[in-house]
Structure formats: structure tokens, C-alpha cells
Amino acid sequence: MSCTAVQNLISQYIDGRLSGAEADVVREHVQECDDCAQDFKDSQFLSRLLKENLEFPEPPKDLPRSVIRTVERTKPEK
Numbered sequence: 001m002s003c004t005a006v007q008n009l010i011s012q013y014i015d016g017r018l019s020g021a022e023a024d025v026v027r028e029h030v031q032e033c034d035d036c037a038q039d040f041k042d043s044q045f046l047s048r049l050l051k052e053n054l055e056f057p058e059p060p061k062d063l064p065r066s067v068i069r070t071v072e073r074t075k076p077e078k
């Protein structure tokens with residue numbers, strides 16, 4: 001599975017919305033891929049943040065690109 005595909009699944013993984021097989025793919029990929037491991041950590045961090053603070057502000061511009069991408073993805077629907 002490509003990094004892009006894995007990164008698209010990470011937020012669903014963290015929300016517990018992936019099937020067992022998909023969750024395994026994500027888990028195995030982040031163990032071997034530094035980029036996706038970082039994305040995974042960012043997503044976990046942000047999902048905690050979002051649960052604690054649903055009025056999440058716009059992401060600061062100096063955030064790493066991967067974090068901004070994750071914020072866009074995990075932001076609750078308006």
C-alpha cells in the first residue's frame with residue numbers, strides 16, 4: 001500500500017473505524033515507514049487535542065506540512 005493511501009487511513013484507524021485487515025496494514029506500514037509513523041503520531045496527538053477542544057483554531061502557518069494535512073483531515077464537519 002502506498003504512503004498516501006496509508007496516510008488517508010490513519011485518522012480512521014485512530015477513530016477505530018478500520019476493519020481488522022486494514023488496521024493491520026496501517027500498523028505494519030507505520031512500523032517500517034518513518035514518514036507515516038510521524039503522520040501517525042501527529043494524528044494521535046491531534047485527535048486527542050480535538051476531543052479536548054472541539055473549537056480547534058486554524059492551524060498556525062509554521063506547523064509542519066504533515067500536521068496541517070492531519071488537522072484538515074481530522075477537523076470535525078461543520
Ligand SMILES: [Zn+2]
Nearest residue numbers: 003033035036
Ligand atoms: Zn509510508
